[in-house]
Amino acid sequence: MLDLACGTGLNFALLEPAIGPTGAIVGTDYSSGMLARxxxxxxxxxxxxxxxxxxxxxxxxxxxxxxxxxxLHRVLCTLGLSVMPEWESVFQRTFEMLEPGGRYAAKDLYIDQGVGY
Ligand SMILES: C[S@@+](CC[C@H](N)C(=O)[O-])C[C@H]1O[C@@H](n2cnc3c(N)ncnc32)[C@H](O)[C@@H]1O
Known part of the structure; x- marks a missing residue:
């Protein structure tokens, strides 16, 4: 599975038991500092x-x-898409990497600038 914009790999501990001994995680990020951690x-x-x-x-x-x-069997992206200016094309690109029946999970935050706080 792909952990897109994996950062310091915080998700890995949760993913490991879920993917089992035959599963594999590819964690990608563009920050060498994040990847070092x-x-x-x-x-x-x-x-x-x-x-x-x-x-x-x-x-x-x-x-x-x-x-x-x-x-890909699975794609996960947590708190990643919202920091990418072209998130729609990133989502499209990585969604298309899924095998038929594959799953994509994204968790993110969006602050409505119009709320006024
Ligand atoms: C808020 S952190 C989230 C990290 C991790 N997914 C988590 O939930 O802990 C956002 C991450 O997105 C990465 N990132 C931002 N833009 C990116 C891009 N265009 N390609 C790859 N990684 C990117 C940053 O380097 C950072 O590690």
Missing amino acids: AAHRVAQHGWSNVRLLQADARTLTTEQIALPHGR
Whole structure:
């Protein structure tokens, strides 16, 4: 599965038991600093099924992710799309990487600037 804009890898501890021993996580982020912290977390926990990839979500390709079957089973993006100016095209691009029946989960925040607080 893909954890898009994985940051420091906070999601990994929740994902690990969910994907099981045969599952794998590809965590992508364009920040080397975030990925360094993610790598530290992965090493601390001894997760051998996590691969980290420095990539810009706006230009991410399936070739970069190097998927064994060419398509993703799952995509997760938490608090990532809202910080990407072209989030619609990022969503479209990564949604199209899913295999038929695959699932995409996104969690994010949006503050309505018109509320006035
Ligand atoms: C608020 S953090 C969320 C991190 C993580 N998903 C979480 O829930 O803890 C947003 C992340 O998006 C990454 N990011 C922002 N724009 C990006 C882009 N165009 N491509 C890849 N990563 C991006 C940032 O580097 C940062 O790690």
